[in-house]
Amino acid sequence: MYGSKDKPYELIIEKSEKEMHYYISYLVEGRRSDKIEISEAIYQVYKNSELRQKSQENIFDRHIEHLDLTELQLQKRAIYKETDLENKVMDKFRNELLFEEIANLPDTQRSRFLLYYEMDYTYDQIAQKEGCSKMAVKYSIDAARKKIIEKIKKFES
Numbered sequence: 001m002y003g004s005k006d007k008p009y010e011l012i013i014e015k016s017e018k019e020m021h022y023y024i025s026y027l028v029e030g031r032r033s034d035k036i037e038i039s040e041a042i043y044q045v046y047k048n049s050e051l052r053q054k055s056q057e058n059i060f061d062r063h064i065e066h067l068d069l070t071e072l073q074l075q076k077r078a079i080y081k082e083t084d085l086e087n088k089v090m091d092k093f094r095n096e097l098l099f100e101e102i103a104n105l106p107d108t109q110r111s112r113f114l115l116y117y118e119m120d121y122t123y124d125q126i127a128q129k130e131g132c133s134k135m136a137v138k139y140s141i142d143a144a145r146k147k148i149i150e151k152i153k154k155f156e157s
Helices: 040-063 071-079 085-104 107-117 123-130 134-156
Strands: 009-015 020-028 036-038
Touching: 009 040, 020 040, 085 107, 085 134, 107 123, 107 134, 123 134
Parallel strands: none
Antiparallel strands: 009 020, 020 036
């Protein structure tokens, strides 16, 4: 590319009847200078340096991520592996099924289940709130968990 800041020159090859002539022309203050004849060896040096530079640019473009990430974001990426699309879709379906099954639970089981898993209540706190025994709460939550696990296992198989 003639006249760019990375390459302020142009290589020219002219063929005559008997031999090849190699020239270089520089860009000076926005104008093309007269072409200067150079040897084939010098021409090859320029050509090879262009190829090396192009190779380095390709490596940079293809293999180095071009994002403005903070150090913290980069550390999180290193620690937590990203899941592939298939697993993301399966997780979404599994979550939808989970929410659907929770919604289909009987009212008592659903409320106890949500208090225990979502609100971090203990069996004792739920029992006091509902005026029942701790074991009744435990059995109710265990039954809800069992129903949900069975549905998810059916989905996964």
